[in-house]
Amino acid sequence: MNSTCEIRYWSGYFKDYLEQEKKKALSNYEWRFLDDNRLATARFHDQSYIFLTAAIMDNGDTLMIGCSTSFLAQLQVRVTELEKINRSLDATIENSYDGIYITDQKGITLYTNSAIERITGIPKEYYLGKSVDQLIKRGILNSSVTHKVVKQRRTVSVVQENFAGKETLITGSPVFNNEGDVEQVVTNIRDLSDLNELMHELMKVNELNYHYKQEIEKLRKITSHDGVVFVSEKMKMIYEVADRIADIDVTVLILGETGVGKDVLARHIFSTSVRSKKGEFIKINCGAIPEDLLESELFGYEGGAFTGANQKGKQGLFELAEGGVLFLDEIGELPLQLQVKLLRAIQDREIQRIGGTKPKKIDVRIIAATNRNLVEMVKKGDFREDLYYRLNVIPITIPPLRERRDDILALLDLFLAKANEQYHFNKALELSLKDYFYQHDWPGNVRELINIVERLVVLTDKALLSISDLPVEYQPTHPYHTSKTMTLKECVEKAEREVLERAVKTYQTTYEMAEALDSSQATIVRKLKKYKLKICEKD
Structure with missing residues (x-):
């Protein structure tokens, strides 16, 4: 165990390694010198070895350079780890969807990935070793992000069209060394054509969503009452009034053209009132029953009151409607002599059967309806003024379809669905036909609309109905047809x-x-x- 070398300088990793092994004193080294004292080994107690070689410095000092077997093993582990990290980084860069190329501070390309081929149409090997100035000169690049990054010492982004005519977003980022100088520039290239296409698709989807939202808003605005749907503010206000007066026992007079839905509104008032739990909804069309029979239908008769009368007598509609509602449709057709008796029934809340001697108290709410101008009839003497005012306590006028076109398409969808369900079809309407329905004046109003929809569903073989399927009298070319009111x-x-x-x-x-x-x-x-x-x- 001897050494003729004075160890004064230790190089690199070997010096660091010995400092980590402070517990192992030099006296524990076993030295063996080989090759003219220039190569030696020392063994620690843990059986690991140090390999030393001597070098004489100009000043006469001896420099010992060495490495241990255990340190070599540590270096090997570190090398393996670094190789693994490098492979992972290489795979990450190579599989990036964006193009990536790395240059030194002079703009010489050191590395690039395969995505750059897809974006530019030029093999990635072409870039390696070439400067960005060469690429600009050959027209592959319009300008250099690398030079801007080196000059400005910060991340720089530009949008430009590349050699393949694609719009690209190029972002260069600096990599600094220990002295703070830009050592490399990492540039990311993103193909904006894909992004632009996605943006275009997104805009289309947004437009479609907006359309759907509009349709949903329309559906939300559609109100449904007793199978009747409406969108217009006019109808909403009418049904709001009807709901407010449903439980107020006042007489209601419903006005409007034929087919606007007067009887539907009357039923709604009844069905939302407490009377729907106490009595029935009884309807009579005053213009559909012969005058000589109308009185007995309304007020009933006692047995034997007239020839052919039932011996037990018969209840009238007032009695049948006890606790409920009597709906007098087409009240303008009521004969004058019956108007007097109806007025007494409304005022006194009692009736008297034909042939009877005693009046009978009744609890019936009256709802009347007409398509005639009662005011003009009063002026002409065709309708009693006192009865008119008794009926006209709460007047409600239902506008015709041509004055509430917003309801037409909602009603159309409802009636089409009902007809399809009733007749086991699955018919649909072309947009042009829907537009026709929307523009048509509908002199018969809702009743006419129901009729034509049902006719189309039943009589047309096609699944998709069009204007050509309309009956002759509804065709736009028919001389009696007008899609809008003429002046x-x-x-x-x-x-x-x-x-x-x-x-x-x-x-x-x-x-x-x-x-x-x-x-x-x-x-x-x-x-x-x-x-x-x-x-x-x-x-």
Whole structure:
């Protein structure tokens, strides 16, 4: 155990290693020198070895350089770990969807991944070893992000079109060394064409969502009462009023054109009232029953009151409606002599059967309806004024469909669904047909709409119904069809033109036409010029 070397300097890792082994004193070393004292080994008590080699410095000192077997093992572990980390980093960069290329501070490409081939259409090997200046010169790049990063010492992003004509987002980030200098630049290239396409698709989806939201909003606005749906504010207000007066026992007069749904509103008032739990909803059409039978239907009769009468007598509708509602539809058709008796029943809340001697108290709420102008009838003496005011306590006017077009499509969907269910079909309507329904004036109102929908569903073989499937009288080309209300002036001009068209085919001169039409020749000439008509020449 001897050593002729004075160990004064230790190099690199070996010095660090010995400092970690402070518990092992130099006296415990077993030295063996080989090769003219320039190569030696020392063994620790843990059987690990140090390999030393000697070198003489210019100042005469001996520099011992060495490495132990245990330290070599540690280095090997570290190398293995670093290789694993490098493989993971390589795989991450290589499999990145974005293009990545790394340059040194001078712009020389050190590394790039395969994504750059997809984005630029140029093999990644082409970039290696080339400077960004060369790539700019060859037209592969428009400008250098690398130079900007080195100059500004910060992350820089630019959007530019690449060699393949694709819009790209290029972001360069600096990598600093221990001295704070930019050592490398890592550049990320993102293909914006894919992103733009996604943005376009997203916009389409958003537009579709907006459309769906609008449809949902429309559905939310649709209110349903007793199988009737409506969207219009007018109908909402009417049914709000009906709900407020449902339990107030006042007489209601429902006004409106034929087919607007007067009886439906009357039933709604009944069904939402407490009377629906105490009595029945009894309806009578005052214009559908012969005058001589109407009184007995309303007030009933005693046995033997008249020839052919039931010997036990018969209850009238007032008695049948006890506790409930009596709906007098088409009240304007009620004969004058019965108007007096109806007034007494409403005022005194009692009736008297035909042939009876004693009045009978009743608990019946009256709801009346008519499509006639009762005020004008009162003025003409066709309707009693006192009865009118008794009925007109709560007047409710239901507007026609042409004045609440917002309800048409909602009602259309409802009636189509009902017809499909009733007749076991699955019919649908083209948009053009829906638009036709929306524009049509519907003189028969809801009743007419129900009728035409049912006809189309039953009589048409096709699953998708169109305007061509409409009955002849509903076709837009039919002379009696108008999709919108004509003004008086338009009607006059249309009739005038039709008369003149027939006249020019019949007469040979404007004088003959003037005489036949009881007009002046000058007027006929002016009208023909207005409508661009000429007299047909006869053979």
